[in-house]
Amino acid sequence: MSDISLSKAVRSNLLSLQGTADMMARTQDRLATGNKVNSALDNPSNWFTAQGLNNRASDLGALLDSMANGVQTLEAADNGLTAMTKTLESMQSTLRQARQDKSFQTESFVMADIDANDPLLGQISFSGGSVTNTVGVDLIKTGTGFSAAMTGAYAAPTAPVKASIEPGTGVTAIDDAAAQAVIDLEFSFDDGPVLDLGVAVDAGATRTPAELADMMQDLIDASPAYAGKVTISQAAGVFRLETVGNVDGEFTIGGTDGNAFFGDPASATATENPVSVTGSNGTHDFTINGKKITLTPTTGLDLDTAIASINTQLGADAKFEAYDALGGKIGIRAIKDNAGPLTIGGPDADFFGTPAGGVVAGTSGTLKFARTTDEMVAAINANTALKGNIRASNDNGKLRIENQSTQELTVEGKDADGAINGGTGTSTIEGNSVRTGLADQFNELRDQLDKLADDASFNGINLLRGDKLTITFNETGTSSIDIQTKGGDTINASNLGVPTSLLPEQLDSDLSIDALLTDVKAALDQVRSQASTFGSNLSIVENRQTFTNSMVDTLQTGAGNLTLADMNEEAANLLALQTRQQLSQNSLSLASQADQSILQLLR
CATH class of the missing domain: 1.20.1330.10 (f41 fragment of flagellin, N-terminal domain)
Known part of the structure; x- marks a missing residue:
């Protein structure tokens, strides 16, 4: 406060003006800062509360x-x-x-005619690709078929020769003075009928060997089975039966007088044994299911040559084959399961047994056969070791193999011509390049x-x-x-x-x-x-x-609510305070003028 003495009115207006100035300063400060609480002095409670809120907001x-x-x-x-x-x-x-890609590589193979019984053949095998190790599939199968084998060891054809038989010792004449005699002499040729050559000799009569020969020849000529095919002759009392031509077979002598003319075949006396020549036409002739087979001394030289010759004559498409039936015998057997029955006929059918009705019938049994293309397809596709690795199909009669792998597949079992026969030839099928x-x-x-x-x-x-x-x-x-x-x-x-x-x-x-x-x-x-x-x-x-x-x-x-000023309110307050300040100043001026009126009295 000033030490100057002021009048009451002036002092009052001064105090009012000072208060208004303070309020204006505070309002202006709020307008300048925007806060109604700028420090703890303004409002400790709001100040610290707002600070806490602002600190958390900052965190x-x-x-x-x-x-x-x-x-x-x-x-x-x-x-x-x-x-x-x-x-x-x-x-x-x-x-x-x-x-989805199925662009697998394939190759089609011709199925060769194979020998189902050849131990060196019989499989097509697969390796590589996705096949584990080597997997083989048999080209042959077992089934039921007909076969026949020779009853004795095979003998090659001899040179052509007539069949004949003559006694070991000669006969001069037949004479029976006591009573009528009948000569009991029989013969048969090979499997032909037995012919009785018995002739009567009257009592006291004598027949020369020539006469006996003529009488017997008449009987032969009267036989439908032997007329023109067999002759009987004698020379110096030595009788001789002989075929007209070179015919396979041999003579068999019988009857009670056979020994008188030809000796007893069962006799141990060499001079009594007959001299027999087996006839030969120079070939072996028989038929296999009507197919004529002929073996000459050359083509039938030995067992192996004869077997090869028979198979050649049967042909490549034959349903039967000749084979080594062991014991030196030739066998005939089916090599295709649709071959049907086997019948062997012809002059030498008896090689294979006793003909019935002119033929020897084969017997049914278990045999091996080459599989057809369709059967090979089924066998390969059914093999669990190959399933999903390769696939087989029939390509117009050829065996098509599909390599279901990205790696090369090796197929073994080809012959020199590339056909499948179970041989050692191989083929490679490329893998799937797309995969x-x-x-x-x-x-x-x-x-x-x-x-x-x-x-x-x-x-x-x-x-x-x-x-x-x-x-x-x-x-x-x-x-x-x-x-x-x-x-x-x-x-x-x-x-x-x-x-x-x-x-x-x-x-x-x-x-x-x-x-x-x-x-x-x-x-x-x-x-x-x-x-x-x-x-x-x-x-x-x-x-x-x-x-x-x-x-x-x-x-x-929240912090602003505690500290921020209402700018509209503060602006209004400032305007009001400015008005109040002006009024206070005018009031102070009036009060001062009242004091100045004393000066008028002093003049």
Whole structure:
């Protein structure tokens, strides 16, 4: 206060003017700062309360930055998972394309006529490709067919010679003076009928050998079976039966007087034994189911030559073959299961048994036969070791082999002409080049999985590599979230179960491709599941981010409510205070003028 004495009116107006000036200064300060509480002196309670609210808002604001980085980290991981999902889907597409591709290489083979009983032949074998080891399929089968074999060892045809028989000692005459005598002499030729050459000799009569020969010849000529085919003659009492031509067979002597003319075949006395020559036309002749077979001393020289000659005469399309029936015998057997019955006829059919009705019938038994093309197709496709590895089919009578693999397949069993006969010749069938190329594509896509996982990082954190992301939601640290892959494992091709390196042979069969598709589907499900988990985590972080932003706004609004000035109110107050100040100044001026009226009295 001034030491100057002021009048009451002046003092009152001065005090009023000073108060208005203070209020104007405070209002102007509020307008300048925007706060109605600028320090604890203004309002300690509001000041400290607002400070607490602002401090918490500031702490939460700092957490918002961490949340924003967390959101970006999750988005980076989601970008990686999205790209990995597309890559896995591309891998699925590659495998499906491989499964649908059927451009397998094939080769068709002529089926040769093979000897089903040749121990050196009999199989077609497969190796390489997707076939494990070497798998053989028999070209022959067992079945029921007819066969026959010689009853005795084979003998080659001799040179042409007439059949004959003559006694070991001569006969001069037949004379029976006591009574009438009948000569009991019989003969048969080969399997022909028995002919009785018996002639009567009257008592006291004598027949010379020439007369007896003529009488017997008359009987022969009267026989339908032997007329013109057999002659009987004598020379110096030595009788001789002989065929007219070179005919296979031999004479058999019988009757009680056979010994008188030709000796007893059973006699041990050499001089009494007959001299017999087996007749031969110089060939062996018989028929096999009506097919005439002839063996000469050359073509029937020995067992092997005879067998080869018989098979040549039967022809390449024959349903029967000659073979070594052991014991030096020739056998005839069916080599095709549709051969039907076997009948052997002709002059020498008796080589194979006693003819009935002119033929020898074969017997039914188990034999080996060459498989037809359709039977080979069925046998190959039914082989469990080949199923899914190769496929056989009938290509207009040829055996077509399809290599269901990406690797080369070796087929063994060809002859020199390239036909399948069970020989040692081989053929190579190339693998599926399309599936091989798709295997390379699969591997390239797989490599991208690991690269995508490595590149999906943000601010040094890569969730796909198993890094842990911790985001704190409140200022005390009591609310937070830890974000990490399941088990902390890296999301890469290996952990997803995708094959490390797909080999072309893994695409050989549809079954293996289906298994790979299952693995890729499982990997795709795992990636999608992790993406869903990260998506849920992202939703939580974004919700907390929104919540924290709202809390910061709430805290700041609360603090502002405690400290912020109402600018409209303060502006109005300032205007009112300015008016009051002017009025106070006018009032002070009036009061001063009242004091000046004393000066008028002093003048």
